[in-house]
Amino acid sequence: MATFRKRNGKWQARIQVSGGPSQARTFYKLSDARKWAQQIEEAYQQGLMETRPDPITLYEAFQRYLKDINPRKKRPHLERYRIRAWMQHSLSRRVLEHIRTYHLAAWRDDKIKQGFQANTIRLHLAVLSHLYTVAQSEWGYEHLQNPVLHLTRPKLPKVREARISDADIDLLIHHTQSVYLPSLIKLALYTGMRRSELIKLKWSEINWDKQWIHLKDTKNGEDRFVPLTNHINGVLKNMYQEGEQLFPISEHAVTVAFRRAIKKSNLNNLSFHTLRHEAITRFFEMGLTIPEVACISGHKSWSMLKRYTHMNTKNLVARIEESQPDDKIYLTHNSSGFVTPQS
Numbered sequence: 001m002a003t004f005r006k007r008n009g010k011w012q013a014r015i016q017v018s019g020g021p022s023q024a025r026t027f028y029k030l031s032d033a034r035k036w037a038q039q040i041e042e043a044y045q046q047g048l049m050e051t052r053p054d055p056i057t058l059y060e061a062f063q064r065y066l067k068d069i070n071p072r073k074k075r076p077h078l079e080r081y082r083i084r085a086w087m088q089h090s091l092s093r094r095v096l097e098h099i100r101t102y103h104l105a106a107w108r109d110d111k112i113k114q115g116f117q118a119n120t121i122r123l124h125l126a127v128l129s130h131l132y133t134v135a136q137s138e139w140g141y142e143h144l145q146n147p148v149l150h151l152t153r154p155k156l157p158k159v160r161e162a163r164i165s166d167a168d169i170d171l172l173i174h175h176t177q178s179v180y181l182p183s184l185i186k187l188a189l190y191t192g193m194r195r196s197e198l199i200k201l202k203w204s205e206i207n208w209d210k211q212w213i214h215l216k217d218t219k220n221g222e223d224r225f226v227p228l229t230n231h232i233n234g235v236l237k238n239m240y241q242e243g244e245q246l247f248p249i250s251e252h253a254v255t256v257a258f259r260r261a262i263k264k265s266n267l268n269n270l271s272f273h274t275l276r277h278e279a280i281t282r283f284f285e286m287g288l289t290i291p292e293v294a295c296i297s298g299h300k301s302w303s304m305l306k307r308y309t310h311m312n313t314k315n316l317v318a319r320i321e322e323s324q325p326d327d328k329i330y331l332t333h334n335s336s337g338f339v340t341p342q343s
Contacts, residue, residue: 002037004030013037053140058099058131059092064139065131074217075196078251082127096135101147104128108154118154125153162269164278175264178257180247185258185275186235191226192279192297194219195254195272201246206236215298224298280305 002015007026013033014024023040027033056064062083070076070083086092091103104125111121129148135141169189173182184198193201197215205214211228218224226232242248258272276297283293290302299305 002034002041004033004037006030015040055095055097056135056141057093057095059087061096061131061135062087062092065134069130069134074219074221079127082124085124086128096132096141097144099147101150104147104151108151112154118156122153122156125151162274162277163281164270164274168265168267168270171265171267172258172261176257176261178261180249181254181257181261183235183239184247184254184272187232188272188275189279189282190229190231190235192276192283193226194276195251199245199247199249199251199254202244203241203246204244218298220298220300222298224295226296 002013004011004013006012010026010028011030011033012024012026013036015037025033025036027036066080066083070079073079089107091099091107094103108121108125111124125148129146132144132146132148136144136146169185172185176182184195187193187198188195191213193215197218201213201215205216206228207214208228213226213228213232215224215226236246239246247254254272262268262270280293280297283296288296290305294300294302294305297305
């Protein structure tokens with residue numbers, strides 16, 4: 001709707017369109033101002049002019065994201081940590097379209113200096129990038145440029161070949177003050193389950209008769225069944241059942257307790273995920289096939305699964321020698337000087 005006001009002997013026409021910025025223009029005559037306003041309004045009505053929403057800061061955008069987008073995520077609580085970190089940063093006061101790639105490059109370099117891991121930085125950038133995608137596709141900011149797309153992200157380290165031994169497991173259990181961590185460590189090692197899957201696990205999802213644990217709505221969006229072995233049975237039957245959840249604590253609490261146990265045990269290069277890595281490797285060393293291990297771990301392809309496996313070469317040699325025949329082969333030289341096998 002147009003408004004008109006006289007100022008310094010001239011007439012100013014101003015149009016405020018719902019869902020778009022206001023437009024204003026000054027004329028010498030009121031009739032010219034009315035004519036211009038009528039033309040602009042008709043152009044909007046016919047869709048000949050684009051409407052743009054009002055500028056929004058990064059802080060305001062993340063407020064809307066938290067309300068409308070985050071609750072729909074599979075693990076919204078983890079994303080909320082990263083969102084709040086962005087909202088507390090000085091960049092949050094900037095308008096979205098004024099944030100450039102060089103601003104994020106400075107943020108990235110600062111995080112690296114503070115000792116943040118490459119994957120942590122990449123995850124923070126991922127949620128920021130998704131915010132821009134949502135703003136472009138759903139909030140009317142079609143002309144918004146995503147500054148994350150052209151940013152060089154820190155490279156992930158090579159796959160760790162660290163193994164965790166039974167002695168290391170004993171040390172961690174001995175040096176923790178958490179009442180839940182010993183059982184969590186053992187179950188992770190025997191089942192290959194993720195930290196999030198263990199925390200979500202309910203007693204009702206354990207089928208003692210059919211000897212399986214039913215994991216629902218896992219990371220890849222599918223259910224799976226983990227065999228209920230004697231080792232797992234032993235751990236579960238020694239646990240005190242307080243309620244429906246096996247472990248009434250948060251994932252963050254598990255991480256904190258595990259890090260404290262690592263520090264007290266003087267161990268390095270380990271995380272709770274290392275237990276899953278070790279479990280999968282041990283499954284292969286037990287002789288399980290790729291489909292069998294994938295059925296337990298939930299991986300959909302060998303390319304995804306193989307990065308977790310660092311098998312003990314001594315065990316491999318033993319298995320190869322067991323499968324080979326005992327016949328001895330002797331090598332002798334013939335008249336031509338070539339080596340020929342003789343039984």
